[in-house]
Amino acid sequence: MVKVNVDMASSFIRAVLPRLACRHLKIGNNCNGRYLYGCNKRWVSSGSDLVQVEQDDSDNEIVVLKMNVKPVNACTAEFNNAMTKLIKDLDADEQSKGLILTSTLPNVFSAGLQLTALHGKSYDEIKEYFSTFQTMAHTLFTSRLATVAAINGHAIAGGCVIALCCEYRVMAEGKFHNGLNEVIVGIPMPAWVSAYTVYALGTNTAEKVILSGKKHTPREALQVGLVDQVVPPDDLIQVSKNILSDLIKVGDYPRRLSKERLRKELLMFSL
Numbered sequence: 001m002v003k004v005n006v007d008m009a010s011s012f013i014r015a016v017l018p019r020l021a022c023r024h025l026k027i028g029n030n031c032n033g034r035y036l037y038g039c040n041k042r043w044v045s046s047g048s049d050l051v052q053v054e055q056d057d058s059d060n061e062i063v064v065l066k067m068n069v070k071p072v073n074a075c076t077a078e079f080n081n082a083m084t085k086l087i088k089d090l091d092a093d094e095q096s097k098g099l100i101l102t103s104t105l106p107n108v109f110s111a112g113l114q115l116t117a118l119h120g121k122s123y124d125e126i127k128e129y130f131s132t133f134q135t136m137a138h139t140l141f142t143s144r145l146a147t148v149a150a151i152n153g154h155a156i157a158g159g160c161v162i163a164l165c166c167e168y169r170v171m172a173e174g175k176f177h178n179g180l181n182e183v184i185v186g187i188p189m190p191a192w193v194s195a196y197t198v199y200a201l202g203t204n205t206a207e208k209v210i211l212s213g214k215k216h217t218p219r220e221a222l223q224v225g226l227v228d229q230v231v232p233p234d235d236l237i238q239v240s241k242n243i244l245s246d247l248i249k250v251g252d253y254p255r256r257l258s259k260e261r262l263r264k265e266l267l268m269f270s271l
């Protein structure tokens with residue numbers, strides 16, 4: 001278990017992190033409410049317009065979940081909580097067997113944490129915000145469902161983490177980036193994110209990916225293992241469905257128990 005000096009972490013978060021991150025990204029503070037957009041698709045129990053769900057196969061076994069937080073799927077606390085609720089609801093629904101995670105936005109899978117949410121907030125508020133993201137990621141990582149990320153655009157930092165929580169990652173060809181740029185924007189990588197990255201990429205590659213902070217093209221992401229497959233954009237969802245169909249062919253009980261045994265050890269990591 002990694003130990004951190006909480007006072008140091010607290011000062012760092014309040015004083016340095018929001019400034020560093022937002023200076024790097026050239027983004028402002030005033031984003032309240034701008035992400036709340038509606039959509040005309042069918043909704044299943046997310047209780048929010050920020051996550052769109054389609055159960056469009058005849059057996060309702062495969063769920064397509066679309067992140068819908070305009071303009072870049074920054075992970076607001078409301079979004080994180082809606083995702084957590086949804087995944088828990090789907091986990092509890094015996095009919096659901098597999099989940100495809102993608103985005104309604106044409107060029108962005110997710111830009112990661114909502115950096116603007118850190119401005120002017122107290123240590124406790126920031127900690128609470130981080131915990132909504134971590135809870136969402138843990139819930140996805142340990143979901144009993146088979147999970148495929150259909151990465152239809154940029155997947156940066158927390159966006160890349162969301163994809164890493166899935167069992168299989170397919171990325172669309174295009175001028176998109178995929179990577180863990182936390183060290184570049186001034187965020188020391190939390191141990192749990194490192195653990196997930198090591199789980200997906202292996203220790204050596206994970207270290208290189210995390211410490212470089214590099215944003216990879218789809219081909220580069222394939223080479224380092226951030227994604228498992230790169231396909232033309234038009235094929236993304238169908239390829240993801242095909243993969244998911246194969247994944248859920250395996251007996252449900254041995255599959256879910258094995259997944260649980262493989263992944264639960266990683267929940268010991270916090271910061």
Ligand SMILES: CCCCCCCCCCCCC/C=C/C(=O)SCCNC(=O)CCNC(=O)[C@H](O)C(C)(C)COP(=O)(O)OP(=O)(O)OC[C@H]1O[C@@H](n2cnc3c(N)ncnc32)[C@H](O)[C@@H]1OP(=O)(O)O
Nearest residue numbers: 009027072074111112113114115116127154156157158190
């Ligand atoms: C308790 C103790 C704690 C201890 C401390 C430990 C910390 C623990 C933290 C847990 C960390 C988990 C790991 C996750 C980390 C992160 O996710 S950090 C986030 C990093 N994200 C990025 O660097 C992505 C930045 N964005 C981009 O690169 C681009 O926007 C894009 C995604 C490639 C899309 O490009 P494009 O289509 O050209 O759009 P833009 O014009 O750039 O952006 C449109 C508007 O969206 C705003 N925006 C972009 N990203 C964010 C964001 N992440 N948050 C909020 N807002 C964002 C951007 O400013 C634009 O806004 P306007 O100018 O107002 O239009």
